[in-house]
Amino acid sequence: MEWRFDPGGAIYAQMVARIKEAIASGALAPGARLPAVRELAIDAGVNPNTAQRALAELERRELARGHAESFVTAMAALGYSGAELEAFLKNYIREKEEE
Amino acid sequence: MAVLTCRGLTKKFGSTVALDGVDITVEPGRIVGLLGPNGSGKTTLIKLTNGLLQPGAGEILIDGKKPGVETKRIVSYLPERSCLPDWMTAGELMGFYKDFYADFDRDAAAGMLSRLSIEEKQKIKHMSKGTREKVQLIMVMARRAGLYLLDEPIGGVDPAARDYILNTIISSYNPSASVIISTHLIADVEKVLDDVIFISCGKIMLAAPAEDIREQRGKSVDEVFREVFKC
Numbered sequence: 001m002e003w004r005f006d007p008g009g010a011i012y013a014q015m016v017a018r019i020k021e022a023i024a025s026g027a028l029a030p031g032a033r034l035p036a037v038r039e040l041a042i043d044a045g046v047n048p049n050t051a052q053r054a055l056a057e058l059e060r061r062e063l064a065r066g067h068a069e070s071f072v073t074a075m076a077a078l079g080y081s082g083a084e085l086e087a088f089l090k091n092y093i094r095e096k097e098e099e
Numbered sequence: 100m101a102v103l104t105c106r107g108l109t110k111k112f113g114s115t116v117a118l119d120g121v122d123i124t125v126e127p128g129r130i131v132g133l134l135g136p137n138g139s140g141k142t143t144l145i146k147l148t149n150g151l152l153q154p155g156a157g158e159i160l161i162d163g164k165k166p167g168v169e170t171k172r173i174v175s176y177l178p179e180r181s182c183l184p185d186w187m188t189a190g191e192l193m194g195f196y197k198d199f200y201a202d203f204d205r206d207a208a209a210g211m212l213s214r215l216s217i218e219e220k221q222k223i224k225h226m227s228k229g230t231r232e233k234v235q236l237i238m239v240m241a242r243r244a245g246l247y248l249l250d251e252p253i254g255g256v257d258p259a260a261r262d263y264i265l266n267t268i269i270s271s272y273n274p275s276a277s278v279i280i281s282t283h284l285i286a287d288v289e290k291v292l293d294d295v296i297f298i299s300c301g302k303i304m305l306a307a308p309a310e311d312i313r314e315q316r317g318k319s320v321d322e323v324f325r326e327v328f329k330c
Binding site for chain 1: 128129130262265266269270272286289290291292293309310313314316317318319321322
């Protein structure tokens with residue numbers, strides 16, 4: 001992504017606006033992966049806490065979801081406990097290895 | 100706990116007051132810009148933090164301790180001027196840093212050198228000035244330190260080298276460590292800063308998060324700096 005910032009405004013807000021634009025224009029398709037905090041910070045040349053704040057703001061506005069967290073949250077909402085998820089993942093990995 | 104705390108910190112050189120009652124707190128996980136014109140006290144503050152100078156009055160604490168042997172374990176310092184032993188090769192230099200600092204990550208340093216196509220057998224005295232500056236920054240950032248003190252890391256380097264330096268600082272970011280960057284080239288660094296400290300004639304003029312300054316004043320940190328320090 002091409003990053004240019006107006007020096008007279010908060011950078012995190014400009015990053016949110018830029019990513020929103022990319023979602024609206026289809027440049028970021030539904031389900032597309034956003035970069036992790038560090039990658040985003042390096043790509044945009046900004047402070048990692050600023051990149052974190054931009055991603056948190058996108059999540060707060062429900063424009064993005066945390067990857068690892070969303071699986072756990074979704075499964076917990078279906079009534080699975082942490083131990084059950086762990087057992088499920090272990091089984092899944094074993095089956096994949098046997099294939 | 101704050102990584103760095105200064106209370107009423109004062110330092111005089113003869114009758115010249117270099118630092119005058121400085122109060123500062125730096126929390127973990129912050130990248131802080133120590134911004135001021137030449138001769139404002141930036142380097143004095145950094146040298147007090149790493150124990151190269153002793154305070155005249157007031158107090159300075161790193162992780163709750165006075166600067167000394169214990170704090171040198173966690174403070175990684177990039178001086179204003181190059182201090183590399185230039186008879187060594189890049190590989191020997193890594194061994195030298197590893198001997199001095201238990202937190203030196205040799206693999207990380209070797210990775211950064213190889214990305215710049217610097218060979219371990221290359222002698223420092225055969226490197227260009229720009230390469231030497233990058234090598235020194237790599238040695239400093241390859242430590243897993245709690246506080247990095249970078250004194251004018253982007254003074255006198257070309258724009259490509261400056262981007263490399265800022266990228267290295269961002270990619271070495273660790274939420275439990277803090278970085279203090281002293282500079283007067285504000286436009287170049289302001290995007291990577293969490294907090295800014297304006298210092299003039301040994302006094303703190305302003306200390307605030309960079310995003311707050313931009314949001315509240317509708318101006319870049321660089322513009323605000325020019326206003327505060329208008330001659």
